[in-house]
Amino acid sequence: MQLNPKTREAYNLFHDGILALGRAEQQGIRVDVEYIEEKQAQLTKRIDWLYKRVEGTKFYHHWEHSQKGKVNIMSDAQLARFLYDVKKLKPIKLTPTKKGSTDEESLTQLNIPELNHILKIRKLKQLRDTFLEGFRREQVNGVMHPFYNLNLARTFRSSSDRPNFQNIPKRDHESMQICRKALYPRKGHQLLEIDFSGLEVRIAACYHKDPTMLAYINDPTTDMHRDMAEQLFKFKYDKAREDHYTLRQAAKNGFVFPQFYGDYFGNNAVDLACMWGGLPMDKWKPGDGIEFNDSQLANHLIDNKLSSLGLFTKHVQKIERDFWENRFPDYAAWKERWWQTYQKNGYIDLLTGFRCSGVMGRNDCINYPVQGAAFHCLLWCIIELDKIARLESWKTKLVGQIHDSILIDAHPEELEYVARVVKRVTCEDLPKAWPWISVPLDVDADLCAVDASWADKEKYEFK
DNA sequence: GGAACTCGCCAC
DNA sequence: AAACGTGGCGAGTTCC
Numbered sequence: 001m002q003l004n005p006k007t008r009e010a011y012n013l014f015h016d017g018i019l020a021l022g023r024a025e026q027q028g029i030r031v032d033v034e035y036i037e038e039k040q041a042q043l044t045k046r047i048d049w050l051y052k053r054v055e056g057t058k059f060y061h062h063w064e065h066s067q068k069g070k071v072n073i074m075s076d077a078q079l080a081r082f083l084y085d086v087k088k089l090k091p092i093k094l095t096p097t098k099k100g101s102t103d104e105e106s107l108t109q110l111n112i113p114e115l116n117h118i119l120k121i122r123k124l125k126q127l128r129d130t131f132l133e134g135f136r137r138e139q140v141n142g143v144m145h146p147f148y149n150l151n152l153a154r155t156f157r158s159s160s161d162r163p164n165f166q167n168i169p170k171r172d173h174e175s176m177q178i179c180r181k182a183l184y185p186r187k188g189h190q191l192l193e194i195d196f197s198g199l200e201v202r203i204a205a206c207y208h209k210d211p212t213m214l215a216y217i218n219d220p221t222t223d224m225h226r227d228m229a230e231q232l233f234k235f236k237y238d239k240a241r242e243d244h245y246t247l248r249q250a251a252k253n254g255f256v257f258p259q260f261y262g263d264y265f266g267n268n269a270v271d272l273a274c275m276w277g278g279l280p281m282d283k284w285k286p287g288d289g290i291e292f293n294d295s296q297l298a299n300h301l302i303d304n305k306l307s308s309l310g311l312f313t314k315h316v317q318k319i320e321r322d323f324w325e326n327r328f329p330d331y332a333a334w335k336e337r338w339w340q341t342y343q344k345n346g347y348i349d350l351l352t353g354f355r356c357s358g359v360m361g362r363n364d365c366i367n368y369p370v371q372g373a374a375f376h377c378l379l380w381c382i383i384e385l386d387k388i389a390r391l392e393s394w395k396t397k398l399v400g401q402i403h404d405s406i407l408i409d410a411h412p413e414e415l416e417y418v419a420r421v422v423k424r425v426t427c428e429d430l431p432k433a434w435p436w437i438s439v440p441l442d443v444d445a446d447l448c449a450v451d452a453s454w455a456d457k458e459k460y461e462f463k
Numbered sequence: 464g465g466a467a468c469t470c471g472c473c474a475c
Numbered sequence: 476a477a478a479c480g481t482g483g484c485g486a487g488t489t490c491c
Contacts, residue, residue: 126485
């Protein structure tokens with residue numbers, strides 16, 4: 001992949017950035033090898049048990065017969081052949097190469113107990129063999145040193161490998177606990193994680209300057225995701241209700257973000273209904289779906305004339321139109337303009353002085369400049385913090401980075417001071433250094449107790 | 464026995 | 476008109 005910063009500033013950012021990241025790599029993250037080996041053994045037992053439960057079934061014997069004995073329960077190719085050719089089941093979706101898919105959604109929809117066991121085995125194997133084993137393999141004397149690359153991502157973001165520090169489970173609580181319990185600060189230190197709130201949305205706003213979006217960003221009492229949840233699911237948001245918050249998350253991750261990335265209502269409707277609403281693919285019956293308003297989501301939607309995925313899809317289509325035509329028309333116009341500009345010039349310039357060129361699609365032209373520039377905000381802060389930390393001989397060290405967040409191995413006595421400096425650098429110094437940042441920036445922080453693992457973190461309030 | 468490919472899944 | 480962006484990685488498979 002090309003490395004093509006257009007300006008001197010862009011070059012310097014990466015030059016200084018890779019040195020700061022190199023120091024974080026050198027510092028590394030403590031790994032509890034004993035815990036990992038114990039947990040891996042535990043996972044192996046659970047995997048074996050689930051495997052045995054599948055092995056004894058008619059389903060398995062049928063599969064074995066069709067394979068002439070050689071079954072590999074982890075082979076998607078075998079599974080697809082068995083389900084869709086031998087058993088003649090209808091695939092709910094196809095892979096990019098037009099074969100029946102065996103991903104989580106497809107297998108869940110088929111509603112066969114053995115497939116649920118296979119899904120669970122897949123999950124546990126990934127925890128054992130990708131995450132825990134990755135940490136174990138890469139650690140040296142109980143410390144692993146994930147690498148950060150600035151020369152791979154076509155967006156001018158970073159990537160990470162050996163092991164990848166940027167995809168450790170977080171959303172699924174069980175997976176998060178299993179993986180992050182392996183990771184520790186230095187003895188007597190504590191982990192402090194700081195992330196920019198809504199960074200990509202705010203950086204996008206610096207490009208398109210859509211007034212409605214700017215109003216959302218500038219007035220913290222408003223909430224774009226809440227408004228979209230109300231529109232998508234037809235209800236009045238009550239912030240005291242946990243089920244309402246669930247639908248807000250659904251709107252955010254199943255509609256708003258995918259729309260920004262260039263997705264469309266067809267996928268959104270399926271995701272919102274199946275993944276986030278727990279509803280079946282066809283017609284909905286009372287009692288279907290997640291709990292909502294002391295009943296079920298299906299009951300609520302049926303009352304609102306949305307009684308099937310088909311009707312819901314038409315509803316989401318209307319909301320998509322409204323989203324771009326009425327709510328964020330300036331954002332929509334910017335997207336179109338940006339695409340036209342690329343087609344005319346053959347490149348896209350970022351606000352941070354980088355230039356993306358080569359063959360790009362419509363969505364690429366919108367996504368690259370936002371993702372890149374957002375990450376550059378973080379990188380600028382990392383460089384600045386690294387400079388200050390060395391100048392002032394901090395015992396506290398920067399040890400990791402995940403696109404819009406940093407992981408700090410903090411000395412307890414320096415903690416409050418460090419947190420103040422981080423807040424100043426991110427929210428004050430950065431916007432001063434880069435005047436194109438025309439929106440306020442904000443950070444959230446999480447803190448772990450002294451000597452506690454990364455799994456046990458709590459919200460940290462800045463003093 | 465390795466390269467290249469597909470598929471699935473984790474993060475942002 | 477078209478239809479989810481960026482990565483890394485493991486496992487299986489096929490080809491050389």
